[in-house]
Amino acid sequence: MAKNKLEITYDYDFPLWALNANAKPYKLAWSINQELDLALTKVENLKIGFTGGKSLSIVNYNDINEFRAIRLLRNRAEESExxxxxxxxxxxxxxxxxxxxxxxxxxxxxxxxxxxxxEIPFVQFAIKVNIKSLKSRDNLIF
Incomplete structure (x- = not known):
């Protein structure tokens, strides 16, 4: 019997920036909204499931319109079992x-x-990240 194998390739054609900021997520989102005239709003946390029943819950703020989507994601997951x-x-x-x-x-x-x-006062450092060099880049596809 022949076996079929499904191969999936993802498109990582989006800029990713990493920030160090000494602020809570809601304060950073509010400051970005004020500085850039955006409307980042808190949406349901991203749930990333892995084998063995393990998962991550990531804080997620979005500003989505017809032509663009801006997402602010916290790198550290919220505490969960x-x-x-x-x-x-x-x-x-x-x-x-x-x-x-x-x-x-x-x-x-x-x-x-x-x-x-x-220019936001509590953003200490910001760099552009090469997504293709990340081992866990699949975590950014949702």
């Missing part, structure tokens, strides 16, 4: 938050966007 690793991207434990920018229009200048984020 069955949790095995407390980070969304374990190889980047030094960073507190990630910003995922999915832009279908040419109206958003990515460099200007992140220059303004770096």
């Amino acid at each position: 069955g949790q095995f690793d407390a980070f969304l991207v374990p190889e980047m434990k030094n960073f507190d938050y990630f910003i995922v920018l999915e832009n279908e229009s040419q109206t958003l200048d990515e460099n200007a966007f992140f220059s303004k984020i770096k």
Whole structure:
């Protein structure tokens, strides 16, 4: 009997920025909203399930419209039972938050966007991450 194998390839064609910020998620989201005139709102936590009943619960803020989606994700998972690793991207434990920018229009200048984020007083450090170099990049697909 012949066996079929399903191969799935994901598109990681979106900018990912890692931030160090000494602030709670709601305070960072509010500051980004004020600085960039966005509407990041708290939505249900992302639940990432793994084999063996293990899972992560990640704080998630979104601003989604017709042409773009901006997500603010906390790297450290909230406390929950069955949790095995407390980070969304374990190889980047030094960073507190990630910003995922999915832009279908040419109206958003990515460099200007992140220059303004770096100006927020409690954002200590922000860098662009090469997604293809991350081992746990599949955790960013949802």
